[in-house]
Amino acid sequence: MKLIGPFRQVITLANLPLRGKLSDEQIDIITDGGILINNDKIQQVGNFEILKSQDPTVEIETVEDVQIVLPAFVDSHTHICFGGNRANDFAMRNAGKTYLEIAESGGGIWSSVQHTRNASEEELLKTLLERIDFLISLGITTIEVKSGYGLDVENELKMLRTVKKAREQTKATLVPTCLSAHLKPRDFEGNNEEYLQYILVEILPKVKEENLAKRVDIFIEKSAFQPEESRAFLLETKKLGFDITVHADQFTPGSSRIAVEVGAKSADHLEATADEDIEFLAQSETVATALPGASLGLGEKFTPARKLLDAGAVLAIASDWNPGSAPMGNLITQASVLATFEKLTTAEVLAGITFRSAFALGLEDRGKLQKGLKADFITFKTDNFQNILYQQGSLKTADVYIDGVKRIE
Ligand code: NIG
Ligand code: FE
Numbered sequence: 552m553k554l555i556g557p558f559r560q561v562i563t564l565a566n567l568p569l570r571g572k573l574s575d576e577q578i579d580i581i582t583d584g585g586i587l588i589n590n591d592k593i594q595q596v597g598n599f600e601i602l603k604s605q606d607p608t609v610e611i612e613t614v615e616d617v618q619i620v621l622p623a624f625v626d627s628h629t630h631i632c633f634g635g636n637r638a639n640d641f642a643m644r645n646a647g648k649t650y651l652e653i654a655e656s657g658g659g660i661w662s663s664v665q666h667t668r669n670a671s672e673e674e675l676l677k678t679l680l681e682r683i684d685f686l687i688s689l690g691i692t693t694i695e696v697k698s699g700y701g702l703d704v705e706n707e708l709k710m711l712r713t714v715k716k717a718r719e720q721t722k723a724t725l726v727p728t729c730l731s732a733h734l735k736p737r738d739f740e741g742n743n744e745e746y747l748q749y750i751l752v753e754i755l756p757k758v759k760e761e762n763l764a765k766r767v768d769i770f771i772e773k774s775a776f777q778p779e780e781s782r783a784f785l786l787e788t789k790k791l792g793f794d795i796t797v798h799a800d801q802f803t804p805g806s807s808r809i810a811v812e813v814g815a816k817s818a819d820h821l822e823a824t825a826d827e828d829i830e831f832l833a834q835s836e837t838v839a840t841a842l843p844g845a846s847l848g849l850g851e852k853f854t855p856a857r858k859l860l861d862a863g864a865v866l867a868i869a870s871d872w873n874p875g876s877a878p879m880g881n882l883i884t885q886a887s888v889l890a891t892f893e894k895l896t897t898a899e900v901l902a903g904i905t906f907r908s909a910f911a912l913g914l915e916d917r918g919k920l921q922k923g924l925k926a927d928f929i930t931f932k933t934d935n936f937q938n939i940l941y942q943q944g945s946l947k948t949a950d951v952y953i954d955g956v957k958r959i960e
Contacts, residue, residue: 560620562920564902683721711758722958778806797818820845841853884945
């Protein structure tokens with residue numbers, strides 16, 4: 552057992568519900584608190600002095616300075632395994648060039664596929680680990696990572712094997728997802744349905760065999776995969792035993808409905824979701840994930856997070872960090888900005904980047920400071936937790952604890 556503290560404020564998020572809107576009055580604040588750790592799990596959270604007096608012999612890890620503590624963040628949607636960059640796409644888009652013009656000049660997702668295919672496993676691993684370190688420095692200790700820039704057996708497996716190697720080299724939890732259905736690659740001889748069949752027959756069995764991912768994603772959009780072929784594909788992946796997540800309603804509405812109908816864990820993007828589909832999502836178990844980094848990267852509207860929460864949805868917020876649409880990677884800045892535009896409470900944002908995003912990944916063992924949960928938590932040198940979102944990402948974490956152990960940089 553180890554007692555860590557004292558903290559000026561402990562924000563447990565423990566009593567907050569999984570779905571729907573939240574008011575800031577619902578946030579429990581323990582002042583002058585401590586966290587008692589048993590190995591890698593939280594044993595008890597409460598007043599520091601009381602916890603200390605319960606067991607005068609307990610090992611104490613004293614916290615210097617005024618600090619606050621809350622559960623570590625969870626980024627449930629990233630594409631951080633990639634080669635090259637797309638700064639030129641960003642510049643061209645801002646100079647008024649269209650999607651087609653950018654693609655014709657060698658940009659777009661296809662250019663990241665070529666760079667990723669050309670990158671060695673060592674290069675991919677190195678840059679992936681650097682991005683993971685950046686996310687950990689923001690207080691994110693659980694990170695989903697998608698494939699989707701390989702788009703053939705060899706390169707999709709290369710990406711997922713790289714994520715597997717990274718898992719061995721980081722203390723953060725990495726959750727891999729197979730996104731071979733990102734786009735039909737230009738060099739595939741056949742139509743969309745044939746490519747989806749190729750994923751089912753050639754890629755997913757190997758992913759399973761090597762235990763590289765338990766989740767499958769697809770980009771349903773006019774420029775990628777069409778609704779009915781996607782539905783059939785997802786039902787097949789389900790039969791193979793994969794969990795499902797969907798890139799839904801980014802530009803065209805309708806695909807979040809498919810996500811719900813096939814029982815997806817989450818439907819992500821939703822910038823274009825129609826009002827009746829918001830209701831449909833809100834009635835379901837499928838988490839609605841806002842990706843403000845993509846709105847900021849593309850200059851598009853934000854996901855209707857306010858409406859989703861008011862309708863009772865489980866709203867998660869993730870970074871979508873990728874070389875094209877969301878190059879920033881700073882989830883805290885993005886979530887803070889989403890809050891200003893969508894009028895989200897601090898409680899709703901914090902829930903969206905902790906236990907609600909953990910739920911989207913099927914992880915119910917984290918995201919709150921509560922007995923029995925994983926001892927991943929983060930501290931900030933400040934006397935009030937409101938400062939985290941107020942400073943829109945510029946207030947840096949002081950310490951990041953993973954499994955109860957402070958990370959030394
Ligand atoms: O989530 N929308 C599709 N896929 C990514 C973009 C990937 C890319 O542009 O490289 C996204 O925004
Ligand atoms: Fe994405």
